[in-house]
Each structure stands twice: as C-alpha cells, then as structure tokens.
Amino acid sequence: MxxxxxxxxxxxxxxxxxxxxxxxxxxxxxxxxxxxxxxxxxxxxxxxxxxxxxxxxxxxxxTSTGNHLALNVIRKHRLWESFLYKTLNLSLHEIHKEAENLEHFTSDFLADKIEKYLGFPTTDPHGDPIPVLNKEVEIDHAQILLSDANAGFEYEISRLFSSEKDFFDFCSSNQISVGSTIWVEKQFNANKMTEIIINQNKILLNEDFTNIIYVKQLN
Amino acid sequence: MxxxxxxxxxxxxxxxxxxxxxxxxxxxxxxxxxxxxxxxxxxxxxxxxxxxxxxxxxxxxxTSTGNHLALNVIRKHRLWESFLYKTLNLSLHEIHKEAENLEHFTSDFLADKIEKYLGFPTTDPHGDPIPVLNKEVEIDHAQILLSDANAGFEYEISRLFSSEKDFFDFCSSNQISVGSTIWVEKQFNANKMTEIIINQNKILLNEDFTNIIYVKQLN
DNA sequence: TTAAATAATTAAGCTTACTTAAATATTTAA
DNA sequence: TTAAATATTTAAGTAAGCTTAATTATTTAA
CATH class of the missing domain: 1.10.10.10 (Winged helix-like DNA-binding domain superfamily/Winged helix DNA-binding domain)
Structure with missing residues (x-):
C-alpha cells in the first residue's frame, strides 16, 4: 500500500x-x-x-479490509508517538509530526517490538487508544467531551484529540495535559463556552477546544 | 529530495x-x-x-552538495541503527533493514534528538562511522581489512561492513561481533583465504568476508 | 419549488520513476 | 587492430498521483 x-x-x-x-x-x-x-x-x-x-x-x-488497513496505520502512528515521547521526550505536537511520516515505513515486526518495549500500552501520550491488531477499538464510556461535562464537578483530563500545534501550545501554556485535574465552573450553553479552573486559574474555552478535550468525572 | x-x-x-x-x-x-x-x-x-x-x-x-546529501542520509541511517539496537535489541541485519526505510522520513530535528539520546556516538553497531553534520568522515587508520592482517597476531574486530543477512547470520553463529578478539593463524594468499581462531574455534574465511571485516591490531 | 450555490465527476494533461527495445559508444580479447 | 562483447544512451511508453477546466448532480435558500 x-x-x-x-x-x-x-x-x-x-x-x-x-x-x-x-x-x-x-x-x-x-x-x-x-x-x-x-x-x-x-x-x-x-x-x-x-x-x-x-x-x-x-x-x-x-470495507472491513479498509478498516483493518486504517487501524494498522493508526496503530503504528500511536506506537511511534508513545515510543518517541518516552525515549526522546518530544512534545505532543512533535511526536505527532514525526509519527505522521514514520507510520508508513514501519514493518509489522518493528511495530511489535516497539509495542513490547512499551509494555503493550492501551493509549498514546494524547490519550488516544492504540489499536490492537485484529481487534475493534473500544469506546471508553467513562470518558466524555468537556463540552458535555457538568458544572460543579471535578474531572480528570483523559484525552487531547488533535493534531494542531496551536492547540497543544495552548494546552502546555495552561497546564492542560492528560491526567491533570480540572473543576468545571460553568457551561455557557448559549455561546457554547466552558469555564474551568485548573491550578487556581480560570480559563474560558470555546467549543473548538471543548469538543476535542475528553474528561472523566472524579469520585 | x-x-x-x-x-x-x-x-x-x-x-x-x-x-x-x-x-x-x-x-x-x-x-x-x-x-x-x-x-x-x-x-x-x-x-x-x-x-x-x-x-x-x-x-x-x-558534487559537494551531493556528498552532503548522501552523508545526511547515511547519518540518519546509522543513528536509527544505533537507536533501535540500543532500545529494542534488534539484530545487526534487522536494524539495517528498518533503517533503510526510516532514513528517508526522518527530520533533521529528530535525528538530532536521537543523536543526543545516544550520547553523540561515533560509530553504529556495525562499527560504521556516523557522519557528523558538515564534517567529512575521517578514515580510522588503525583499522585494516582482515584480508590484510598479518598471521601470528591478535586483532580486535572493529567493523562488519555489510548489509547481507547471510553474512550477519554467519557472524552471529561464529561469535564474530564488533569488539571480539581474534587470532590470525594463517593467510592463504594463493586462494585468498584467511584462517582465524576465535574462542578456541578455527574458522576459514574467504575473501568475500575478509574484505568486509575490519580489524585493529592489539598491543 | 426553483434558481443559485456548492459538491462531485469527467476529461485532458503533467511529473516522477520506472520499463522495453533499439541504437550507439566503449572495452576486451583474439 | 579489429571483431565481438559489453555498457551506455536514446526513444517510446506506462502507472501513480496529482493538476486545471469543464460538466453534471445535489443541496440550500429565497
């Protein structure tokens, strides 16, 4: 291919x-x-x-063949991201850019070696699921979009689903990263904005961002 | 390119x-x-x-531009070989095969990160020199071909210059690896063969192999 | 409900990196 | 030193993955 x-x-x-x-x-x-x-x-x-x-x-x-091919490429992409993140300490955007090229020139053999080295991870550093060969990717039902979160609750950020440098730059300058805890202060439904508190800082996010940030409710 | x-x-x-x-x-x-x-x-x-x-x-x-391009590709190739060898423990032939593809899809940025991770190595696991950007590759004069070695002396293997699976399979089944010590027993000049002793085993090598194995004389 | 806007398709053409076949130049060996 | 063998070049053609321009279908908004 x-x-x-x-x-x-x-x-x-x-x-x-x-x-x-x-x-x-x-x-x-x-x-x-x-x-x-x-x-x-x-x-x-x-x-x-x-x-x-x-x-x-x-x-x-x-088709099912096409789906299989897509998952194989995505698997290699996310394994590379995980591998480069762990070994070389690149940023979320840097690992994406490199993986975008490497994914097409990686043998199944090499992908398996990387997977084993990493201890068979289930998600990459963005929180994106790493497909397992011949298995459908399961949806994590504990995880919802930040735009759907309820005001007055605490959440853990579980996934930053993007490939845009601007978004990742924004995240890192506001300490938004997979695993961090946030408080949802208010949902401005009319203008589709969400106010959150993270490390004592109030941030107002618009739907472009709240529709790519996934969270899990805590306790 | x-x-x-x-x-x-x-x-x-x-x-x-x-x-x-x-x-x-x-x-x-x-x-x-x-x-x-x-x-x-x-x-x-x-x-x-x-x-x-x-x-x-x-x-x-x-041309000098062409030379520069070639060295840049070879640098990435050998950095990948070193990186995969160290992290994933692949064989000499496996790292070559993977590097052969990856070398063309590696940004200078990524190559630099790998180089730093490895501590700026000067040779890859085959003993091949890793070019430094904008520097000509220097010839190691202490190193000679096994075909030119003198009988009755001890040598250290310093480079296995090949990309053939058969050669690497032969090497690994005879404990021939970079860094191992050998004794040159006899040079059969007429038939261009070399008899060596490695770990108490006598091996007769023909010129196809002695022209790609580099050694350094010990003491 | 229909005209205008948008989306998708078709047709013709381009570049890269190859191929085979034929022509020409260079090297080798009698 | 020349004929035969080999190497190189030229010419014509192909497939992939694009492009632009023109045509046709679908969707949207008045």
Missing amino acids: TVSIENFVKTIYNQSRLAVVDTRISTLARLLNITNAAATDMARKLATKKLINYTKYKPLTL | TVSIENFVKTIYNQSRLAVVDTRISTLARLLNITNAAATDMARKLATKKLINYTKYKPLTL
Whole structure:
C-alpha cells in the first residue's frame, strides 16, 4: 500500500469516528490537501481494491479490509508517538509530526517490538487508544467531551484529540495535559463556552477546544 | 529530495568509498535494482540538480552538495541503527533493514534528538562511522581489512561492513561481533583465504568476508 | 419549488520513476 | 587492430498521483 492510500483510508476512519461523521469527498480532499477531482479518482480506485464502499455522490465508508488497513496505520502512528515521547521526550505536537511520516515505513515486526518495549500500552501520550491488531477499538464510556461535562464537578483530563500545534501550545501554556485535574465552573450553553479552573486559574474555552478535550468525572 | 534520489546519491557515496571504487551506471543500476536506462535518466537529472558530475559514458562522482546529501542520509541511517539496537535489541541485519526505510522520513530535528539520546556516538553497531553534520568522515587508520592482517597476531574486530543477512547470520553463529578478539593463524594468499581462531574455534574465511571485516591490531 | 450555490465527476494533461527495445559508444580479447 | 562483447544512451511508453477546466448532480435558500 502506498502512502496516499494509507492516508486516504486513515482519514476516512478518523472522520467516521467523530461526533459529527463527515466522510464526504470534499472534506477528505481538504484534509488531505488534494483537489476534489483527485479524491474522486482515489475513491474509485480504492473501491476496485475493495478498501472502501463507493457510490457516486455519497459519503465514503470503509470495507472491513479498509478498516483493518486504517487501524494498522493508526496503530503504528500511536506506537511511534508513545515510543518517541518516552525515549526522546518530544512534545505532543512533535511526536505527532514525526509519527505522521514514520507510520508508513514501519514493518509489522518493528511495530511489535516497539509495542513490547512499551509494555503493550492501551493509549498514546494524547490519550488516544492504540489499536490492537485484529481487534475493534473500544469506546471508553467513562470518558466524555468537556463540552458535555457538568458544572460543579471535578474531572480528570483523559484525552487531547488533535493534531494542531496551536492547540497543544495552548494546552502546555495552561497546564492542560492528560491526567491533570480540572473543576468545571460553568457551561455557557448559549455561546457554547466552558469555564474551568485548573491550578487556581480560570480559563474560558470555546467549543473548538471543548469538543476535542475528553474528561472523566472524579469520585 | 525523493527516496529515489537519496538512494542514488547514497549508493554513489558508498561505492566511492570501497577499496575498488566503482560508480559506473551499470553497477549503480544493479545495486538499486533498476535498469541501466533508468540509471542513465537519473544521472542526467541529478546532474541538472547539481548533485552529481556527469559526463556521458564516464563513472559518476558527487558534487559537494551531493556528498552532503548522501552523508545526511547515511547519518540518519546509522543513528536509527544505533537507536533501535540500543532500545529494542534488534539484530545487526534487522536494524539495517528498518533503517533503510526510516532514513528517508526522518527530520533533521529528530535525528538530532536521537543523536543526543545516544550520547553523540561515533560509530553504529556495525562499527560504521556516523557522519557528523558538515564534517567529512575521517578514515580510522588503525583499522585494516582482515584480508590484510598479518598471521601470528591478535586483532580486535572493529567493523562488519555489510548489509547481507547471510553474512550477519554467519557472524552471529561464529561469535564474530564488533569488539571480539581474534587470532590470525594463517593467510592463504594463493586462494585468498584467511584462517582465524576465535574462542578456541578455527574458522576459514574467504575473501568475500575478509574484505568486509575490519580489524585493529592489539598491543 | 426553483434558481443559485456548492459538491462531485469527467476529461485532458503533467511529473516522477520506472520499463522495453533499439541504437550507439566503449572495452576486451583474439 | 579489429571483431565481438559489453555498457551506455536514446526513444517510446506506462502507472501513480496529482493538476486545471469543464460538466453534471445535489443541496440550500429565497
């Protein structure tokens, strides 16, 4: 499989796991930085390879083979992130950028070695689950979006689901990291903002951020 | 730079460092598993990019830019080998195979981090020197080929210069590794074979092997 | 409910890195 | 020293993964 194909199925997979599923040609094209025409071409090609289900003008879905391929790439991505984070102490954004390249040039053999070295971790440093070969990724039901958290409760940050440098820079300058404890002060439902207190500091987050921060209620 | 270009200049570099320099089109084509026609094409292209000096029908040489590129790729290769060897305990051949892919998708930033993690090593687990950015690789004059060693002396193995699985399998099953001590029993000059004693075992090596094993005389 | 906006598709073309086949140059050996 | 062998180059063509431009389908908003 080529890098283009791996990135295409990986993007479909990621888009199909969002709260608002969006696997339209134009969305994939935008995320992959290619034209709609190129995305349509690729869709037709991957359909003949039985990696995706494709009906003209309809959103794309992965076949079970395509799903398997996507999970294999994502597994390697998250194992690399974990490995580089542990050994070289890179930042959350740095590990993502490097893993984005390495994921396509990693043998199953090497991925297994890394997995073993790390002690078979279940999540990467962003809190993203690391797929286990031939197993569907399970949803952690104890975990909810910060935008859905209730005011007046304490939560632990469990996942920072992003690949944007700006977001990670914001997180690190506000001590927002996986494992830290926060107090949800107020949900401004009208303007979709959330006020939290972290280490005595009040922060107001808008939905762009509260929709990618996952938390678990404490006690 | 593409993978094809990086591998092309890397191969020229490696061929130009052999005892018998051979950077002819047909040799490069064979080593890169492409046709002579493709190698000629690439030679013409890289000449316009000022990476190589190319005159029709003549052996290829690297420009200083080409040399720099080759060393950068080789540096990443050997840093990866060292890193995977240390952390994951892979074999000499396994680290080579993985590094062969990873070398092309490693940022300078990541290479620097690995180099620092390893404590700025000067050689990789094969004993191959790790180039330092913007410095020419120095030849270790204390080191000679096993084929040039003198009978009746003790040597330390300092480099196993190969990428062949068969060679590394042979080495590991005969306890030949970088750092081990050997006794050179006899040089059969007529048939280009060398008899050595290692851990009380006599082994007869032919020139294919004694021309890629480097040693340093002890005391 | 239909016109306008948006999205998706098709068609034609480009670049990279190859291929095979044919032509030409260089090297080797009788 | 020249004929044969080998090496290199040139020419034409291919597949992947893109592009732009034009066309067609779908969605949205008046």
